[in-house]
Each structure stands twice: as C-alpha cells, then as structure tokens.
Amino acid sequence: MVHSFVFSPFQENTYVVADDATSEAVVIDPGCYEQHEKEELARFIEEKRLKIKYLLLTHAHLDHVFGCAFVKRKYGVKMYLHEKDLPIFNDVPARMAMFGLRGYDPAEVDEYLHEGEKINFGSTTFDVVFVPGHAPGHVAFINHAERYVIGGDVLFRRSIGRTDLPFGDFETLENSIRTQFYTLPDDYTVYAGHMQPTTIGQEKRSNPFVNE
Structure with a gap:
C-alpha cells in the first residue's frame, strides 16, 4: 500500500508505504508542517494499525523534512538520509527564516543511505538508487x-x-533520470514529491524537459 498526503504551503507529498502482509511500514519525506497535518498522519497510521519501522528521506529540502522530529519521537524510529545531503539538511533553519516560517523542530540523522542498498520491512524491499541533480544526495x-x-x-x-x-x-539531474528512471520498464509508477503520480513510459514520451 502506498498512501500519500499533501502537506504544507509547498504542497509536498508525504508517503506512508505499508507491507500488506505484516502491516510494517515506513514514512517517507514527512512534510507535515502544521499540527493538524501531524495529527492527520498519526491518525492514519493508528487507524490502519501500522508498525512504523523507518523514516526515510529522498532528500533534505525543507518542505520534505518539516515533520522529521515528530515522526522520530512519535514512533521511536531511525531517520535515514544520504550523506551528501547533510549540508542541505543542516541549512534548513536558515531556509525557514528566509521564508518567514517558524516552529521547525530539528532532528538528527541516524543512518546514511547508500547506492545499491536494500531497505526491507515486512516482505517489502526497496532498492536505493542515487539520483542527484535536484539535490546532491538525492x-x-x-x-x-x-x-x-x-x-x-x-x-x-x-x-x-x-x-x-x-x-x-540540470545536466546531473538529466543523467539521473535517463540512467536510473528511464531504464525502468514503462509501466512503473512514479510517486513524486509533488503533484500526481505518473509512469515511466508517459514521461519518456511526453516530458518536455527529458524525453526519449
């Protein structure tokens, strides 16, 4: 099960991915900024009786990390991020000030993600792929x-x-898309950090920035 929430003024997609067989789950990119957004996330997890195993970050831009401290504290889990994104993660308080945002609760990275690593929860497996360009440790x-x-x-x-x-x-991002995304079969769904899902095939045919 992949469930998404749209949080914060940045309209960021936060994901809860659950293993149907065991109810073990991960939270990815918790962008819950307002208290009611954090409560919505927690209510869903409670209603589905999910057991959160990990907090995973695709990257560390502020709209993807607002709720990290909340998730870590609420579920007692470790947070995973690629080491090359630490400068961005450490700069979040300054970025918050630049946008006039308040109330950020800092969190610490517990483990680093690596290219080729596998993340297992229940019977579900994620392959970790390195896709820099938008962020250095994405x-x-x-x-x-x-x-x-x-x-x-x-x-x-x-x-x-x-x-x-x-x-x-841009050139780094284009290379990441061509080598890591466009080499996947066309029917793979892409759950992105913003907007609605798409598929690999659809973007290879019609993406105006990077296409076949």
Missing part, C-alpha cells in the same frame, strides 16, 4: 516487486525537479 526508492518508484523531486508529471537551488545542476 535518492529514490524502487519497489521492483510492485513496479513503482518513490522518486522525490526528480521526475514529475511533465516536469522535473528544480535545478536553480543551491547544489542543483
């Missing part, structure tokens, strides 16, 4: 058994992640 999580990608801010429906932010680079 990763995506691929479930080959169920044919989908939790892609963060790499590839959107007819769009791509911004590369005008600090550490962003």
Whole structure:
C-alpha cells in the first residue's frame, strides 16, 4: 500500500508505504508542517494499525523534512538520509527564516543511505538508487516487486525537479533520470514529491524537459 498526503504551503507529498502482509511500514519525506497535518498522519497510521519501522528521506529540502522530529519521537524510529545531503539538511533553519516560517523542530540523522542498498520491512524491499541533480544526495526508492518508484523531486508529471537551488545542476539531474528512471520498464509508477503520480513510459514520451 502506498498512501500519500499533501502537506504544507509547498504542497509536498508525504508517503506512508505499508507491507500488506505484516502491516510494517515506513514514512517517507514527512512534510507535515502544521499540527493538524501531524495529527492527520498519526491518525492514519493508528487507524490502519501500522508498525512504523523507518523514516526515510529522498532528500533534505525543507518542505520534505518539516515533520522529521515528530515522526522520530512519535514512533521511536531511525531517520535515514544520504550523506551528501547533510549540508542541505543542516541549512534548513536558515531556509525557514528566509521564508518567514517558524516552529521547525530539528532532528538528527541516524543512518546514511547508500547506492545499491536494500531497505526491507515486512516482505517489502526497496532498492536505493542515487539520483542527484535536484539535490546532491538525492535518492529514490524502487519497489521492483510492485513496479513503482518513490522518486522525490526528480521526475514529475511533465516536469522535473528544480535545478536553480543551491547544489542543483540540470545536466546531473538529466543523467539521473535517463540512467536510473528511464531504464525502468514503462509501466512503473512514479510517486513524486509533488503533484500526481505518473509512469515511466508517459514521461519518456511526453516530458518536455527529458524525453526519449
């Protein structure tokens, strides 16, 4: 089960992915900023009787990490991030101030994610792939058994992640999309960090930024 929530003024997609056989689950990119958003996330987890095993980050831009401390504290789980995104993660308080946002609760990274690593919960397995360009330590999580990608801010429906932010680079992002996403079968679903899901095939045919 892949369930998404749209949180914060940035309209970020937070994901809860659960293993149907065991009810073990992970939270990915908790962008819950307001208290009622945190409560909505917790209520869903409670209603579904899910057992949260990990907190996973595709990358560390502020709209994807608002709720990290809440999730870590609420479920007693470790947080995973690629080491190359630490400068972005450590800069979140400054970015909050720049946007005039308050109330950020800092959290600490517990473990680093690595290219080729596998994340297991219940009978579900994610392959970790390194997809920099939007952020230097950006990763995506691929479930080959169920044919989908939790892609963060790499590839959107007819769009791509911004590369005008600090550490962003279009050529690097384009290479990540071509080598890590477009090599997947066309029917794989892409659950992105913003907007609605898409498929690999749809983007290869019609994405105006990176296509076949």
